[in-house]
Amino acid sequence: MTANEIKALRSALLDWYDASARTLPWRTEPGEATRTDPYRVWMSEIMLQQTTTVHAAPYFNAFTARWPTVSDLAAAEDADVMAAWAGLGYYARARNLLACARMVADEYDGVFPDTEEALLKLKGVGSYTAAAVAAIAFGRPANVVDGNVERVMSRLFAVEAELPSARPELKRLAGLFVSDHRPSDWPQGLMDLGARICRPKSPLCGECPLSFGCAAYKQGDPQSYPRKAKKAERPHRLGHAFVLRDGKGRVALVTRPDKGLLGGMLGLIGSEWGGAPDYAPPFEADWTEAGTINHVFTHFSLDLTAHVATGWVDDPALVWMEEGEALKSLPTVFRKALERALA
DNA sequence: TATGCGTGGAC
DNA sequence: TGTCCAAGCAT
Structure with a gap:
């Protein structure tokens, strides 16, 4: 791609951004002097x-x-x-x-x-x-490369190499466009284009200001870019969660270790999650099975069975919290299990 | 370089 | 239902 072609694409994108930038809470208007x-x-x-x-x-x-x-x-x-x-x-x-x-x-x-x-x-x-x-x-002319930019570059240049190994090449290509001219608007415009026009599926090439210079568009199969390596299968895990209520509207929670899954967050008392975990209530209580919820994480799927009982345990590790507040403070997997237990 | 790390919406 | 995916980072 020649320097003039780069310049024409830059100009077309910035014009498009001036006319169609999204309004977002953290954003100033295109070209606005006050950053x-x-x-x-x-x-x-x-x-x-x-x-x-x-x-x-x-x-x-x-x-x-x-x-x-x-x-x-x-x-x-x-x-x-x-x-x-x-x-x-x-x-x-x-x-x-x-x-x-x-x-x-x-x-x-x-x-x-x-x-x-x-x-x-x-x-x-x-x-x-x-x-x-x-x-x-x-306002620094930095090479801002996110998933949007990678996708746009992979299509503009019809890059055949698969992600993630193609990342360095895509970053190099993105760097061809970096300039002292409107350095703040350029990456925002490029990301807006990726989000709204050069979408992963069903790209709107008919509305794209860059289609005149897009190799994948000329080929007729822009959606097939970026090429991607196949993903590993998602394993399945099982677990149990124990909802201990004090009978006065509060529920016992634990603070999870800082590192690892849901690190530092509040959680329900429960077992480790694995292939076939033992049902092992942490305290003597009249546990009732309340149902099972499913939750899909990035790298595994979980069926979590909720058990509920009313009682009290004097354990300094427990955080007793109003049920309404707990629902707002828990990560979603535990919020779903707690909702099931309280239903 | 590969893996672990959430969630909710689109299709 | 399942699958993909969204302005990635840490290790």
């Missing part, structure tokens, strides 16, 4: 990792209303942040969010660093997020 608060850009980028804009938006609004600055967030209680993140998934993000806010508060005096290199050292900030914040918040 969005780096704190808000960073917050949105963390929440948007592997997460749709529709899902992230209410959490973004809640977090920024409750903790308007990075210093406010740095001073928050861990449990409050984890509970506020409940339902959004990938809970390591919430732990890293807090760790990062405290790094910025302590080491940078509450002011976000403005270079890709420094951003990359922050907890939970990887190559994508560092580039995105550098470009969107600070």
Whole structure:
């Protein structure tokens, strides 16, 4: 692809973005001189990792209303942040969010660093997020490459190599378009195009401002890009959860270890999840089986059987919480099991 | 480089 | 129903 072709594609995309940019809570209008608060850009980028804009938006609004600055967030209680993140998934993000806010508060005096290199050292900030914040918040010409950009590049150039091994090549191709001109709008426009036009399925090539230069479009099979390696089969696991109620509207929860699945989150008392776990109630009580819920995680599917009893155990590890609050503070798999137990 | 890590919507 | 997928990161 020649330099002139690159320039024509850039121009076409920016024109399209000027006319059709999405309005999002964390975004300023295209070309707007006043840049969005780096704190808000960073917050949105963390929440948007592997997460749709529709899902992230209410959490973004809640977090920024409750903790308007990075210093406010740095001073928050861990449990409050984890509970506020409940339902959004990938809970390591919430732990890293807090760790990062405290790094910025302590080491940078509450002011976000403005270079890709420094951003990359922050907890939970990887190559994508560092580039995105550098470009969107600070106007730096960074090579911002996410799943959208990879897909757009794979189609523009009809890249035959499969993901994930094609990633370095796709990043190199994306780098051909990076420029000092409108460095903040370029990646946002490219990602908007990927989300709305150059979609994974049923791309809207008839509306695409880049179709004139798209190799996959010329071939007639844009949807077949990017090529992907086959995924491993998802195993099935079983487990039991024990809902102990005190008879006064509260329920016993545990705080899960910081690392691993649902790390740092509240959870129900229960067994390990495996192929055929023993039914092993943790306490003597008159347990009643309330039903089984299914929940699908990224890498396994779980059938979790809920058991319910009324009683009291004097155990300092237990967190007794109002049932309504528990439903709001638990990750979804436990929320579903608790709902079943209380039904 | 491969794997572990959530959730809900689209089809 | 199942499958894919969404602004990835850490290890």
